[in-house]
Amino acid sequence: MNINLYNAQLENLYIHKVGNRARNEQLFLSQEPYELNDEIRPLLKEFFLKPFREKDLQFHKFSEESTIQSLFGKRQIFEDEGDFVPPNKIHEAIAYHLYSCGNHPHIKTGELYICKIENILINNEKVFAIGIFKSEVKQEFIQFEQKETRLDAILKEGVNLNKLDKGAIITLEEEPRVLFIDSNRYDTKYWIEDFLGVEEMEDSDFHTKKYLKFCENFAKDVVRPAEDKQQEIMFMNRAVNHFASHDEFQEDSFLNEVLENPELVPEFSNYKAEKGAKYKIEDLTEFPISNTAVTTVQKKLKSLINLDTNIQIKLNFINPESAEKFIEKGWDDERQMYYYLVYFNKEEK
Known part of the structure; x- marks a missing residue:
């Protein structure tokens, strides 16, 4: 609104x-x-x-x-x-x-x-x-x-x-x-x-904000433990971008576009059955999307990866595919530590 x-x-x-x-x-x-x-x-x-x-x-x-x-x-x-x-x-x-x-x-x-x-x-x-x-x-x-x-x-x-x-x-x-x-x-x-x-x-603003808040907690409670922080952030970026590019929300279309890991689809359904009432979306599968509400959520979305080595990585992507293209996560056998590999052309001043 x-x-x-x-x-x-x-x-x-x-x-x-x-x-x-x-x-x-x-x-x-x-x-x-x-x-x-x-x-x-x-x-x-x-x-x-x-x-x-x-x-x-x-x-x-x-x-x-x-x-x-x-x-x-x-x-x-x-x-x-x-x-x-x-x-x-x-x-x-x-x-x-x-x-x-x-x-x-x-x-x-x-x-x-x-x-x-x-x-x-x-x-x-x-x-x-x-x-x-x-x-x-x-x-x-x-x-x-x-x-x-x-x-x-x-x-x-x-x-x-x-x-x-x-x-x-x-x-x-x-x-x-x-x-x-x-x-x-x-x-x-x-x-x-x-x-x-x-x-x-319970208008379009209400439904849009509540559903995206539900997605944010699903990302934190399910996606991050199953995968990692990077995938949590990428999931939320894809979720918000889906809302931003559609006038009407259809849950089936949303899940097909946003959940790239098919193993998480039943997890999403189980999480919604368990937590959906808290956000008043338990029976919600379609509704008009509020662009104003999407913009508000985008501004609040946190895209930080905090590492135990006192290093922060901020993922500031309009297009979530950029995260897959320019950042990689791996394991170093010699150091017995995870690492992130970041690609870039030049440092910004």
């Missing part, structure tokens, strides 16, 4: 303060939207949306028990001109819901920002969304005040605009899609399960 937030615009921003219910702290609700000006609008846009651009995030969907989903289902969210509907006050309902989820004393008080986001592109299609963000961790800073004869240093606390604590972008579609981030892992259940109530969306 390709999401573009470059031209996204924030509108109708409400800022509430959500205390910890378990500690009997208060909930403060703003009755009016915050007036965004040209100075603060780009700062808040970067604060809210930067984490969603920098991380590889998977779209989720609301579970049947999600309170947020029920709020969206029962209320009109925007007037025709794009404003939050005042009588329904969905921004207040969202804040009340988050407050009600604060049943643990460790959950931090924070500012809750709720806004409309325009001009989001998903697969080049423009969509509207609601943004829900929360800042919790405060940092100290010094502000200076000029007096007649000196500068006074005043210690204050504020929000670091370089780190958003929690956030969610919810598309306003018939079937809403949800992206979320949570920088504070100690209370993940509070934000993801209790507040948002989301579960994984």
Whole structure:
């Protein structure tokens, strides 16, 4: 799934303060939207949306028990001109819901920002969304005040605009899609399960990433012990290249092209029967391939051979056949050691 937030615009921003219910702290609700000006609008846009651009995030969907989903289902969210509907006050309902989820004393008080986001592109299609963000961790800073004869240093606390604590972008579609981030892992259940109530969306992105992750572990657990590290890397290169060169995944075609050792075919089937449920691919034999997901996996793929002589060999091949053409593995009887023989034309600077 390709999401573009470059031209996204924030509108109708409400800022509430959500205390910890378990500690009997208060909930403060703003009755009016915050007036965004040209100075603060780009700062808040970067604060809210930067984490969603920098991380590889998977779209989720609301579970049947999600309170947020029920709020969206029962209320009109925007007037025709794009404003939050005042009588329904969905921004207040969202804040009340988050407050009600604060049943643990460790959950931090924070500012809750709720806004409309325009001009989001998903697969080049423009969509509207609601943004829900929360800042919790405060940092100290010094502000200076000029007096007649000196500068006074005043210690204050504020929000670091370089780190958003929690956030969610919810598309306003018939079937809403949800992206979320949570920088504070100690209370993940509070934000993801209790507040948002989301579960994984099993789309082409999901299937592509899960199947390639399964292949990566098959390579590590089965291919490497049966052959060697070089063959493990080559298998994954062939697997990723297969995904990159096809629009539709067919498991039979994949196995014929990627598993060069026929003895590993039944091993693959056995491994899938044993581990497939963990990756939610146990019954998956065909699906549309997500090019975005393939690119993400390619960037993360490690192609290092670490040797016990403190030497590393990095295989950086677009075409996996290059590994067979330019590197050979053998055994030296005299030294009683394995070796790699590498062919090249010249050393790169």
